[in-house]
Amino acid sequence: MLVAVRTLVQSITRALGYLGMAFIFPMMFLTSLDATSRDIWSKPIPGAFEMSSFILSVFILLGLAYAQQMKDHVRVTMLVDRLPNKLGILVSIFTTLLSMSVIAVMAWQGWVLTFETVSVSDMLRIPQWPFRLLVCVAGIFLFLEFFFDLADYMGRLFK
Numbered sequence: 127m128l129v130a131v132r133t134l135v136q137s138i139t140r141a142l143g144y145l146g147m148a149f150i151f152p153m154m155f156l157t158s159l160d161a162t163s164r165d166i167w168s169k170p171i172p173g174a175f176e177m178s179s180f181i182l183s184v185f186i187l188l189g190l191a192y193a194q195q196m197k198d199h200v201r202v203t204m205l206v207d208r209l210p211n212k213l214g215i216l217v218s219i220f221t222t223l224l225s226m227s228v229i230a231v232m233a234w235q236g237w238v239l240t241f242e243t244v245s246v247s248d249m250l251r252i253p254q255w256p257f258r259l260l261v262c263v264a265g266i267f268l269f270l271e272f273f274f275d276l277a278d279y280m281g282r283l284f285k
Contacts, residue, residue, distance in 0.1 A: 128277065135270045136195055142267065143192025146185045153181040173250040180247070180257060187260050191267035194275070215283045222279060226272045233265025 160174035206214040240258040
């Protein structure tokens with residue numbers, strides 16, 4: 127059962143990560159076009175900075191869980207590597223639980239803030255609720271990836 131859920135969640139996480147990666151190209155194109163337009167004709171593209179900020183947030187949020195799945199987040203293991211195996215696993219369990227609690231608060235607040243305000247961006251008048259909802263969605267998938275890591279640590283602890 128857990129294997130089937132894990133496979134499904136990791137497939138969705140991978141798809142979200144790839145979707146996030148696709149957003150980097152329009153952002154690079156927009157930023158390059160804006161810089162070129164600003165330098166050559168002294169006419170920046172209106173709203174380019176704002177749009178780049180939104181695209182960057184989508185890129186980052188969609189990639190968080192995928193980076194955790196691929197174990198690409200920065201992890202300092204100087205201390206854990208020097209500890210006995212079981213104690214190192216216990217420290218990893220503790221840090222994973224701590225990370226899960228922070229991510230749970232992030233997802234919860236993303237959900238709350240999605241429906242709390244109806245603000246829009248300054249120049250382009252883009253509603254902000256989809257990006258706040260994305261914080262919740264990204265938090266849920268990141269939480270699930272940490273949960274799978276926790277299950278792996280527990281399996282190693284009791285092996």
